[in-house]
Amino acid sequence: MSLSIESVLAAKGIHPKPEHLKKLESKWEEIEGLKGNLANINLDDADISPPQHPRRRSRCLRNY
Numbered sequence: 001m002s003l004s005i006e007s008v009l010a011a012k013g014i015h016p017k018p019e020h021l022k023k024l025e026s027k028w029e030e031i032e033g034l035k036g037n038l039a040n041i042n043l044d045d046a047d048i049s050p051p052q053h054p055r056r057r058s059r060c061l062r063n064y
Contacts, residue, residue, distance in 0.1 A: 005024050009016060016024065038046075
């Protein structure tokens, strides 16, 4: 069961005007559509961080 945007905001004490609520709901649906089906994505394909240089990694680990 998913909560509505209005109920989540109300629980936080935020009561937007009806026209703002429509904009928020529209934006939320847009974001959900962009996310697509990420549940089954391969994590190796999703990692966009640059690889670390081996020498730098060893220096970082020494600090811990």
